[in-house]
Amino acid sequence: MDIRTISEENREKINDFIKFHWFTTDMVVRGELVDMKILDGFAAYDLDTIVGLVTYRIAGGWCEIMSLDSLREKQGVGTALINKVAEKAAEAKCSKIKLITTNDNIDAIRFYQRRGFDMARLYHDSLETARKLKPSIPMLGNFDIPLRHEIEFDMKL
Numbered sequence: 001m002d003i004r005t006i007s008e009e010n011r012e013k014i015n016d017f018i019k020f021h022w023f024t025t026d027m028v029v030r031g032e033l034v035d036m037k038i039l040d041g042f043a044a045y046d047l048d049t050i051v052g053l054v055t056y057r058i059a060g061g062w063c064e065i066m067s068l069d070s071l072r073e074k075q076g077v078g079t080a081l082i083n084k085v086a087e088k089a090a091e092a093k094c095s096k097i098k099l100i101t102t103n104d105n106i107d108a109i110r111f112y113q114r115r116g117f118d119m120a121r122l123y124h125d126s127l128e129t130a131r132k133l134k135p136s137i138p139m140l141g142n143f144d145i146p147l148r149h150e151i152e153f154d155m156k157l
């Protein structure tokens with residue numbers, strides 16, 4: 001596996017990956033519609049196949065992870081991608097890395113806490129607002145858990 005920065009060279013393939021796995025390139029975070037096609041990030045490759053992707057943005061001294069997907073789970077892909085973002089955030093002198101996950105995402109809630117992230121905020125019932133911007137967000141999430149809240153995690157650098 002090797003990790004490559006999102007660049008002009010691979011942007012089209014990255015956007016195809018996002019469309020294929022997310023069915024759209026728009027995401028809603030804390031009530032904000034975000035165009036994933038223009039985010040910075042890193043992709044994990046097995047030869048020329050993308051097997052993982054992390055996107056992030058840096059602003060106001062914070063780095064925010066916007067998405068993280070691994071197609072080869074439990075082989076270190078997710079951790080390697082998070083570490084690349086942490087390196088980038090440290091270079092940019094960010095004080096924290098933050099991210100949002102949803103209340104149904106038990107795997108992510110475990111994964112981030114085991115990697116030093118702490119639960120910082122709860123955006124209660126925020127998916128109701130998010131569905132107004134993106135009606136395709138389902139009512140049920142993983143394990144048929146009602147998809148209702150965003151949980152913010154952060155990690156000091």
Ligand SMILES: CC(C)(COP(=O)(O)OP(=O)(O)OC[C@H]1O[C@@H](n2cnc3c(N)ncnc32)[C@H](O)[C@@H]1OP(=O)(O)O)[C@@H](O)C(=O)NCCC(=O)NCCS
Binds near residue numbers: 070076080099101
């Ligand atoms: C959450 C997610 C990104 C994790 O990616 P991943 O590639 O499985 O991550 P890793 O392999 O680095 O780590 C996952 C677990 O596998 C374990 N692992 C890593 N390599 C391993 C190996 N060779 N053998 C056994 N276990 C291994 C890790 O220790 C980790 O366990 P832990 O979380 O209990 O510490 C992935 O499950 C995913 O894409 N989920 C769907 C999308 C999503 O929910 N994204 C996050 C929303 S913000």
